[in-house]
Amino acid sequence: MRIVMLGAPGSGKGTQARLISTKYGAVHLSMGSMLRDEVAEQTEIGRSIGGTLSKGDMVSDSIVNMLIESQLHSYESVILDGYPRNLEQAEHLDEYLLEHPPRLDVVFLLELPLESVIRRLSGRRVCDRCSRTYHVDFYRLKTCPCGGTLIRRSDDNPTTIEHRMEVYKKEIAPLRNFYQEQDKLFPIIADQGVEGTFADISRVLDGVILPSIKVPNQAK
Ligand SMILES: [Zn+2]
Incomplete structure (x- = not known):
């Protein structure tokens, strides 16, 4: 299965992608983590994008396209989280998958009011x-069960959040239209708790993905 998760920063894309990955066995590809890894490991790409990331700006299309292609080359069943971010990337992904199928099955759009974001x-x-996220209102410890330390991401401050939301609103409208025209877009209400949101996602996946996988098997 090939799935795209769309949604504002903080809409819970990463959490839901992890749950899908656990239940359906696809690889969770988080563009945010991939980029932060590049920065942490001080790779050539990492050194060139460090400043862009901490300001909450977009990394160039050519860099993220390249990173995602290297992953799609290795994994067939994936959940893309944080990519594509704009229409140019979505069109690029479509062209790439046309030559390297399977194509996308489902695009989820997690919808959340701005004040919740x-x-x-x-x-x-x-x-x-491990990149797992927590909210200070619900999780009071300073460490993760995995032993890692909980930190505030450099782009999770009020000024940057506002800027990221402006960027998001500008980019999401054309993306939404693009996938709607392909009949792949499934809007999901993301303000109903992790379990409620995942229940809606599972219903879609069970209805769309599983039948499409079973049909070729039965035909054999
Ligand atoms: Zn952890």
Whole structure:
């Protein structure tokens, strides 16, 4: 299966992608973590994008396209989280998958009111080891069960959050239209708790993905 997760920063894309990965066995590809890894490992790409990331700006299309292609080359069943971010990337992905099938099955759009986004992001902490996220209102410990330390991401501050939301709003409209025209877009209400949101996602996947996988098997 090939799935794309769309949604504002803080809409819970990463959490839901992890749950899908556990239940359906696809690889979770988080562009945010991939980029932060490049920065942490001080690769050539990492050194060139460090400043862009901490300001909450977009990394160039050519870099993220290249990173995602190297992953799609290795994994067939994936959940893309944080990519594509704009229409150019979506069109690039489509062309790439046309030559390297399977193509996308489902695109989820997690929808959340702006005030919830701000509340979630300003209290968000990320584990520096496993990238799991927590909210200070619900999780009071300073460490993750994996042993990692919980840190505030450099782009989760009020000024940057506002800027990231402006960037997001500008980019999401054309993306939404693009996938809607392909009949692949499934909007999901993301303000109903992790379990409620995942239940909606599972219903879609069970209806769309599983039948499409079973048909070729039965035909054999
Ligand atoms: Zn952890």
